[in-house]
Amino acid sequence: MKSKNSSVPELVLVTGFLGSGKTTFLKVLMSQYRDVHKGVIVNDFGKVAIDGSLLEEGIFKEEISGGSIFCSCRENEFVEALKSMIKKGPEIIFVETSGMSDPSGIERLLPIAGKVEYISAYCVVDAPRFLALSDIFSVVEKQVASSDVVIINKVDKATGAELERIKQEISMIGNMPQYQARYGMTGKAIPLFKRKKTGTESENHPDNRPKSLLIEWEGEVTIEQLKNFVGEILGLVLRVKGFCRTESGLVLVSGAGSSVEITLADKASETGLSVISERNKPVLKSLKETWERIFNIEMKIT
Amino acid sequence: MEFIAREETGKELLLESLENKTLPRAPWVPFAGVHAGKLKGYTAREVLTDGEKLVQSLLEVNRLYRPDGQPVVFDLQLEAEALGCDLVWSDVNPPSVSGHPLKKDREIHGLLPDESSGRIPLVLEAMREMKRKVGRHTALFGLVCGPLTLASHLRGTDFFMDIIEEPQYAQDLLSYTSDVCNRMAGMYIEAGMDVIAFVDPMVSQISPRHFKRYLSGPFSGLFASVRQNGAKSSFFVCGDATKNIEAMCQTGPDSLFVDENIDLVSAKEITDSYGVVIGGNIPLTTTMLYGNQKDNMKYVIELLERLGTRNYIVAPGCDMPYDVPVENGIAIQQAVRDVERVKAILENYETTEEGIEIDLPDYEHLEKPLIEVFTLDSATCAACTYMMSVARLALEEFKDRVDVVEYKFTVRENIHRIKKMGVKNLPSIYINGRLKYSSIIPDRREFFSEIEKLLSS
Numbered sequence: 001m002k003s004k005n006s007s008v009p010e011l012v013l014v015t016g017f018l019g020s021g022k023t024t025f026l027k028v029l030m031s032q033y034r035d036v037h038k039g040v041i042v043n044d045f046g047k048v049a050i051d052g053s054l055l056e057e058g059i060f061k062e063e064i065s066g067g068s069i070f071c072s073c074r075e076n077e078f079v080e081a082l083k084s085m086i087k088k089g090p091e092i093i094f095v096e097t098s099g100m101s102d103p104s105g106i107e108r109l110l111p112i113a114g115k116v117e118y119i120s121a122y123c124v125v126d127a128p129r130f131l132a133l134s135d136i137f138s139v140v141e142k143q144v145a146s147s148d149v150v151i152i153n154k155v156d157k158a159t160g161a162e163l164e165r166i167k168q169e170i171s172m173i174g175n176m177p178q179y180q181a182r183y184g185m186t187g188k189a190i191p192l193f194k195r196k197k198t199g200t201e202s203e204n205h206p207d208n209r210p211k212s213l214l215i216e217w218e219g220e221v222t223i224e225q226l227k228n229f230v231g232e233i234l235g236l237v238l239r240v241k242g243f244c245r246t247e248s249g250l251v252l253v254s255g256a257g258s259s260v261e262i263t264l265a266d267k268a269s270e271t272g273l274s275v276i277s278e279r280n281k282p283v284l285k286s287l288k289e290t291w292e293r294i295f296n297i298e299m300k301i302t
Numbered sequence: 303m304e305f306i307a308r309e310e311t312g313k314e315l316l317l318e319s320l321e322n323k324t325l326p327r328a329p330w331v332p333f334a335g336v337h338a339g340k341l342k343g344y345t346a347r348e349v350l351t352d353g354e355k356l357v358q359s360l361l362e363v364n365r366l367y368r369p370d371g372q373p374v375v376f377d378l379q380l381e382a383e384a385l386g387c388d389l390v391w392s393d394v395n396p397p398s399v400s401g402h403p404l405k406k407d408r409e410i411h412g413l414l415p416d417e418s419s420g421r422i423p424l425v426l427e428a429m430r431e432m433k434r435k436v437g438r439h440t441a442l443f444g445l446v447c448g449p450l451t452l453a454s455h456l457r458g459t460d461f462f463m464d465i466i467e468e469p470q471y472a473q474d475l476l477s478y479t480s481d482v483c484n485r486m487a488g489m490y491i492e493a494g495m496d497v498i499a500f501v502d503p504m505v506s507q508i509s510p511r512h513f514k515r516y517l518s519g520p521f522s523g524l525f526a527s528v529r530q531n532g533a534k535s536s537f538f539v540c541g542d543a544t545k546n547i548e549a550m551c552q553t554g555p556d557s558l559f560v561d562e563n564i565d566l567v568s569a570k571e572i573t574d575s576y577g578v579v580i581g582g583n584i585p586l587t588t589t590m591l592y593g594n595q596k597d598n599m600k601y602v603i604e605l606l607e608r609l610g611t612r613n614y615i616v617a618p619g620c621d622m623p624y625d626v627p628v629e630n631g632i633a634i635q636q637a638v639r640d641v642e643r644v645k646a647i648l649e650n651y652e653t654t655e656e657g658i659e660i661d662l663p664d665y666e667h668l669e670k671p672l673i674e675v676f677t678l679d680s681a682t683c684a685a686c687t688y689m690m691s692v693a694r695l696a697l698e699e700f701k702d703r704v705d706v707v708e709y710k711f712t713v714r715e716n717i718h719r720i721k722k723m724g725v726k727n728l729p730s731i732y733i734n735g736r737l738k739y740s741s742i743i744p745d746r747r748e749f750f751s752e753i754e755k756l757l758s759s
Contacts, residue, residue: 073620
């Protein structure tokens with residue numbers, strides 16, 4: 001499966017929100033690497049459903065205990081676990097991150113632990129829950145954004161329409177390949193995706209991160225108005241999404257690039273349009289002007 | 303009547319900072335939780351379960367790091383344990399929650415902790431003791447686990463699904479955990495805490511809309527209650543909470559502490575507009591734990607240059623890792639107190655000036671023991687002062703039978719000596735050219751017996 005000439009171990013990250021099926025997928029992924037000295041670092045061996053495959057003979061193991069808390073004050077535990085894993089001499093190290101963790105900062109910690117080649121990050125998403133989760137937990141989007149491959153798991157529990165929306169949402173976060181899976185299995189071997197980005201610290205620098213604005217208003221608008229508004233501002237911003245009340249009912253608005261999609265929705269915890277734009281680009285004034293031109297109700301941007 | 307000018311205490315400085323005053327320097331709050339134990343050789347578990355060891359360790363933090371404010375305990379599992387969560391202990395980290403009482407039986411009983419629950423009596427006693435011993439000159443922080451993190455401790459990760467599937471239950475649980483927070487804050491204020499900080503790392507993980515929906519109310523209530531009880535308040539968050547900064551400010555804390563995931567300059571624009579003081583964000587792992595003195599001084603000087611001394615408090619990003627080298631804490635306090643001189647030190651680090659030749663003593667053929675003390679500057683750095691005092695005591699004791707000399711890093715010539723000697727940490731004591739004490743100040747008896755051994759050999 002893997003040929004290696006140097007003694008620098010490779011590192012593969014498996015990330016994903018709580019309950020998305022990371023451990024199940026990790027087992028499937030690891031089974032593809034036969035005849036290789038493997039190491040695995042997980043958040044808590046006591047909690048993952050062990051059916052033997054993660055604990056089988058010959059696999060080096062390290063555990064990070066942090067419970068459900070993910071905090072920068074616990075990063076040193078990851079560094080120490082990785083340090084001792086490197087000492088054990090595996091050829092490839094799999095890291096399963098905690099479900100609430102934001103993996104975007106992991107690269108700056110790797111050089112402290114030692115020499116590793118960070119080759120790939122897989123993000124497992126929970127198909128039936130992804131849309132609701134990404135609406136509430138900002139970390140869900142960060143997990144997708146930091147990955148090289150997305151595994152859409154539990155596809156059998158989502159409808160075709162839901163799957164389409166999930167695929168679209170993910171493609172708005174990044175253009176990484178997407179695989180559909182059941183029980184962590186995609187039905188075919190998953191090719192190894194090498195990271196395009198190396199040393200992305202500068203890319204993740206706070207000054208370069210996109211900024212997010214929220215447009216809120218009271219009352220109903222029309223689908224036509226929404227379509228016009230989102231269509232116009234898309235030239236200015238990177239992405240628009242959110243649930244809105246219209247005269248035709250509750251809708252989910254989703255826009256990126258030149259495409260605006262508006263679909264009927266059943267329920268939403270909050271309404272409003274979330275707008276993602278480049279950090280240093282002044283967009284407030286134009287957003288307000290465009291809004292005033294199309295709608296005749298007051299809005300608030302925060 | 304004659305008035306004698308006196309220097310402002312660190313506590314006054316910190317409290318004035320929380321009143322948005324412009325200050326001669328930024329205050330400094332080292333979040334030494336389990337790390338305090340390291341200073342006295344105690345494990346994380348010892349320092350969190352033994353009141354006497356806790357106070358000894360906190361006093362050592364106070365002595366070495368000269369804080370303007372300091373927390374008494376940094377353990378986000380304390381309330382959870384008092385409410386029935388199981389903990390897993392570690393020697394070098396705070397405990398983790400392993401069992402969640404509301405996981406199986408989800409009924410919220412509404413019981414509130416009191417002065418006898420779990421480790422709370424121990425903490426209250428440590429607070430009173432610290433108040434007596436250093437409370438006049440140091441502002442004391444009582445840290446309370448925030449309602450969102452506490453809810454996830456009690457219910458486990460199911461709580462995050464509750465937010466989606468059973469929003470009313472999630473809201474009820476948050477209302478209960480907020481009551482717990484309020485009770486804890488009340489007890490801590492009574493025990494003499496000047497600032498109550500609600501520490502809620504999970505806040506960085508949720509969207510601003512959900513922050514507003516679930517947490518704005520509870521936090522606003524908590525900060526109003528702290529204010530009513532005459533204390534100052536703080537909101538601590540870990541992780542990338544960039545999007546929530548404004549909503550957090552709107553809940554009305556006096557201050558907000560963040561970690562390195564937040565760009566402090568952009569965040570301060572928001573906090574300034576709400577009159578909220580911001581604190582942070584020295585990186586815990588890359589700089590404090592694995593960096594050296596120079597890295598730490600540099601980071602702090604840069605922070606101060608970008609943020610100024612108004613509405614800003616220098617602090618680590620969160621609870622300091624247990625093994626942070628002591629000298630890094632010393633370097634930070636030095637940078638906070640003596641910006642200009644530390645800038646000069648940093649320049650000196652970079653200097654590769656030719657022409658200064660340093661002749662090291664012939665250590666193998668000395669007439670008498672030579673005690674060399676390498677310091678940042680014993681006039682301003684507390685740890686350096688203590689190190690130098692021990693050396694001076696030795697001089698008083700052994701008089702002309704020993705030689706004692708101080709090399710301050712602030713003198714350019716000494717940089718060359720320090721580099722040539724390979725001195726890594728300041729302050730350090732070398733005897734006859736060999737490193738004997740690095741950062742940790744020796745006990746007088748131990749130090750004297752070391753010298754006596756040399757004199758008799």
